Amino acid sequence: MNFEKIRDIIAEQTGKDAEEITMETSVKDDLEADSLDLFQIINDIEDEFDIKIEDVENIKTVGDVVKLVDELSQK
Amino acid sequence: MYADICQLLNIQYPIIQGAMAWISDSSLVSAVSNGGGLGVLATGHLDGEGCRAEIRRIRELTDKPFAVNIMLLSQFADDIAQVVCEEHVPIVTTGAGSPGKFMPAFKEAGIIVLPVAPSVAIAKRMEKDGADAVIAEGCESGGHVGKITTMCLVPQVVDALHIPVIAAGGIADGRGMAACRMLGASGYQIGTRFLVAKECTVHPNYKARVIKAKDIDTTTTGQSTGHPVRVIRNRLAREFEALEKRAASAEELDALGRGALRRAVKDGDMDYGSVMCGQIAGLVTKEQPAKEILEDLYQDYLRVMSETTK
Numbered sequence: 001m002n003f004e005k006i007r008d009i010i011a012e013q014t015g016k017d018a019e020e021i022t023m024e025t026s027v028k029d030d031l032e033a034d035s036l037d038l039f040q041i042i043n044d045i046e047d048e049f050d051i052k053i054e055d056v057e058n059i060k061t062v063g064d065v066v067k068l069v070d071e072l073s074q075k
Numbered sequence: 076m077y078a079d080i081c082q083l084l085n086i087q088y089p090i091i092q093g094a095m096a097w098i099s100d101s102s103l104v105s106a107v108s109n110g111g112g113l114g115v116l117a118t119g120h121l122d123g124e125g126c127r128a129e130i131r132r133i134r135e136l137t138d139k140p141f142a143v144n145i146m147l148l149s150q151f152a153d154d155i156a157q158v159v160c161e162e163h164v165p166i167v168t169t170g171a172g173s174p175g176k177f178m179p180a181f182k183e184a185g186i187i188v189l190p191v192a193p194s195v196a197i198a199k200r201m202e203k204d205g206a207d208a209v210i211a212e213g214c215e216s217g218g219h220v221g222k223i224t225t226m227c228l229v230p231q232v233v234d235a236l237h238i239p240v241i242a243a244g245g246i247a248d249g250r251g252m253a254a255c256r257m258l259g260a261s262g263y264q265i266g267t268r269f270l271v272a273k274e275c276t277v278h279p280n281y282k283a284r285v286i287k288a289k290d291i292d293t294t295t296t297g298q299s300t301g302h303p304v305r306v307i308r309n310r311l312a313r314e315f316e317a318l319e320k321r322a323a324s325a326e327e328l329d330a331l332g333r334g335a336l337r338r339a340v341k342d343g344d345m346d347y348g349s350v351m352c353g354q355i356a357g358l359v360t361k362e363q364p365a366k367e368i369l370e371d372l373y374q375d376y377l378r379v380m381s382e383t384t385k
């Protein structure tokens with residue numbers, strides 16, 4: 001559930017097709033997102049789920065983001 | 076919207092000398108702080124103990140407030156954050172990342188934190204992390220840059236945040252300060268103009284190159300690596316551009332760039348050194364003591380403000 005929402009936010013910011021985005025998709029290599037894009041995506045996800053994500057620096061894949069959101073939105 | 080940055084930072088003029096890697100050392104920092112601005116020590120090239128030594132030297136040279144800049148990408152960022160707390164440095168500026176993980180320690184130590192932000196999303200994040208003010212830095216700046224101009228970034232960040240905004244990028248005289256004031260900025264961070272301060276220890280060739288620079292003389296290299304840097308378009312920059320055009324590997328680009336800033340700053344190599352400076356270099360025409368630069372800037376700012384608001 002969270003994955004679909006996150007995927008759509010990422011697709012919108014990076015201009016990729018949502019279907020191309022999987023848990024394994026690399027933020028930097030596949031999405032070609034620079035740090036401006038990444039922080040925009042995180043900002044939009046934080047607003048959507050009403051959470052605050054730490055350790056943005058350690059995010060490598062879409063799966064990393066989903067895992068963080070799953071953990072934080074359970075609390 | 077406007078805040079009293081002088082009161083927040085306990086300085087005379089609302090002017091911050093931006094950190095400049097390899098360049099803004101105890102000499103420039105103490106001269107700016109003694110002159111009534113805020114000097115900022117660059118630490119990108121220092122380890123923890125090197126940073127401690129410079130902080131102590133600054134304290135021998137001035138009893139005024141100063142700041143230490145932490146490049147969060149630096150391998151020594153953790154050590155430097157610790158040293159800054161131990162030495163009770165009053166103010167910290169941060170670049171290249173989010174200072175989130177250091178925030179509790181900084182707050183515990185009573186340190187004022189001013190992160191540099193190149194976009195609204197990053198500025199909002201810094202505010203959530205507990206920043207006291209944000210430095211909105213446009214891509215006119217020298218050094219590592221974002222993608223948005225100061226003119227467009229500052230008002231958008233001002234609207235998005237509740238904390239004071241300091242403008243950076245492209246300011247070198249009172250007109251630039253007044254313009255940023257109109258955009259909602261409460262303070263001004265300046266790098267390029269302080270490169271030519273008398274007390275700045277950068278190689279004389281570097282100063283001469285900045286003074287000679289025209290409006291079109293800078294470019295950004297490293298777009299392909301995701302870490303663009305604004306530099307003078309010299310031989311090194313042209314070779315870099317050529318490599319990027321043929322999509323050279325990150326390793327090749329790395330090899331060309333390695334040690335290039337040091338070559339420019341210390342050896343004065345204006346062909347194969349990385350001569351970082353901003354687009355406003357064309358407005359910088361002479362070497363002056365830091366105190367005189369600060370007085371000039373502020374008097375000019377007051378003059379422009381009173382003439383335009385008549």
Ligand SMILES: Cc1cc2nc3c(=O)[nH]c(=O)nc-3n(C[C@H](O)[C@H](O)[C@H](O)COP(=O)(O)O)c2cc1C
Pocket residue numbers: 092093094095096098117118119144146169170171191212215216217218219243244245246264265266267268351352353354355
């Ligand atoms: C040579 C040079 C080195 C810089 N190094 C750093 C740095 O280490 N850390 C940082 O946060 N900003 C760095 N900057 C950015 C400045 O602190 C400042 O924000 C910028 O120069 C402002 O734009 P201006 O050059 O148009 O005045 C550097 C700028 C220059 C010109």
